[in-house]
Amino acid sequence: SRAAHELVVAGIAMRRLRTKTARAALARAERAARQAGIPALTAEVESASLVLSTPVARLIARGEERLLLLEEVEALLASRALVVDACRHVVRDARTVVSLARRPVLFALARALGEAWRGDVPRGTLVARAFRAKLADESHRARLRVEVGRLRAVLRTLAGVSATKRGFALVPRRVREVVVLAPPVEEEHAAVLAFLADGESWSSSALALALGASQRTVQRALDSLAAAGKVQSFGRGRARRWTTPVPGFPTTLLLPAPLLID
Numbered sequence: 001s002r003a004a005h006e007l008v009v010a011g012i013a014m015r016r017l018r019t020k021t022a023r024a025a026l027a028r029a030e031r032a033a034r035q036a037g038i039p040a041l042t043a044e045v046e047s048a049s050l051v052l053s054t055p056v057a058r059l060i061a062r063g064e065e066r067l068l069l070l071e072e073v074e075a076l077l078a079s080r081a082l083v084v085d086a087c088r089h090v091v092r093d094a095r096t097v098v099s100l101a102r103r104p105v106l107f108a109l110a111r112a113l114g115e116a117w118r119g120d121v122p123r124g125t126l127v128a129r130a131f132r133a134k135l136a137d138e139s140h141r142a143r144l145r146v147e148v149g150r151l152r153a154v155l156r157t158l159a160g161v162s163a164t165k166r167g168f169a170l171v172p173r174r175v176r177e178v179v180v181l182a183p184p185v186e187e188e189h190a191a192v193l194a195f196l197a198d199g200e201s202w203s204s205s206a207l208a209l210a211l212g213a214s215q216r217t218v219q220r221a222l223d224s225l226a227a228a229g230k231v232q233s234f235g236r237g238r239a240r241r242w243t244t245p246v247p248g249f250p251t252t253l254l255l256p257a258p259l260l261i262d
Helices: 002-015 019-036 039-053 070-078 104-116 123-131 138-154 190-196 204-211 215-227
Strands: 057-061 064-068 082-085 090-092 097-099 159-163 167-172 178-182 232-234 241-243
Touching: 002 019, 002 039, 019 039, 019 070, 039 070, 057 070, 064 070, 070 082, 070 178, 082 104, 090 104, 104 123, 104 138, 104 167, 104 178, 123 138, 123 167, 138 159, 190 204, 190 215, 204 215, 215 232
Parallel strands: 082 178
Antiparallel strands: 057 064, 057 178, 082 090, 090 097, 159 167, 232 241
């Protein structure tokens, strides 16, 4: 139906952070749903529309936090700020995107440095954030120096990482502000959700490799998220893939009607 088509268009636009396109598609979907006179379809449109008025992320800057709507996230990513994006595990400005999705240690360091900007972060804090070590010994400090060197290399076009007396600090190159964009709620399986946030489909084995975790651990996380309705799968066996639901996609309307049996 026309309404179903517009819902899919809106869902894709939301994923691509094109809120004007999404609003226009939802308006067309609402008109089509009213004309069709199907209550379930109207409810689908209303549910999808809620995404635009519901906080989708948190902005962390200079020690303060606030929730952001989708259109505010769109504006932030188009601004001149350097954004450490904990929703997609990238570091970006308006011109350049550096993905750290497959390098969780480097992203943990980048996020800690981004949250502390304009200040620095003590070495012990960085060790705890990146390596989850309660106490920093000499081996941890040596590894930290190596990982900071790697972070400098991957972020060289966006920012530098300078050593301070007590730790390290992020030094942006082209912008005057550094912010962290985080999920509205941090949860146990946030890392898995971050990989699925852009709508790409993943196998559990690929997720395990990217996260540096066992496939069994990742599968438990996926099962938990699926039970909560936050992810969905398609295919079977080795062909099984996982993704996040597209907002407003009217899956129930695609199912065939039950056969009548005499």
